[in-house]
Amino acid sequence: MLSIHNVIKKPLLTEKAVNMKENMNHIVLSVDTRANKNHIKEAVERFFNVKVCDVRTMSCKGKQKRFGNNKGKRNDWKKAIVVLGKDEKFEYV
Numbered sequence: 001m002l003s004i005h006n007v008i009k010k011p012l013l014t015e016k017a018v019n020m021k022e023n024m025n026h027i028v029l030s031v032d033t034r035a036n037k038n039h040i041k042e043a044v045e046r047f048f049n050v051k052v053c054d055v056r057t058m059s060c061k062g063k064q065k066r067f068g069n070n071k072g073k074r075n076d077w078k079k080a081i082v083v084l085g086k087d088e089k090f091e092y093v
Helices: 016-024 037-048
Strands: 010-011 027-030 052-060 064-067 071-075 077-084
Touching: 010 052, 016 027, 027 037, 037 077, 064 077
Parallel strands: none
Antiparallel strands: 010 027, 027 077, 052 077, 064 071
């Protein structure tokens, strides 16, 4: 099993993610590709001391990039949208 420090990689701070946090009380995180919904829920609840209602995940494919004549690929990654409880607050540090 993954430890809670290895499950969550970083919060995603895009315009859409910040809007979701402010209006709908959702957190958007980049997580380990091996983590499932139960791992993510447990990690968020224990690490941030909040109550999680729902977790949605999606696997994102890395983009193909060119560096001059060389072709490369960015890493595949996993995104999680965590729905917090009604009265829960979360602030990015």
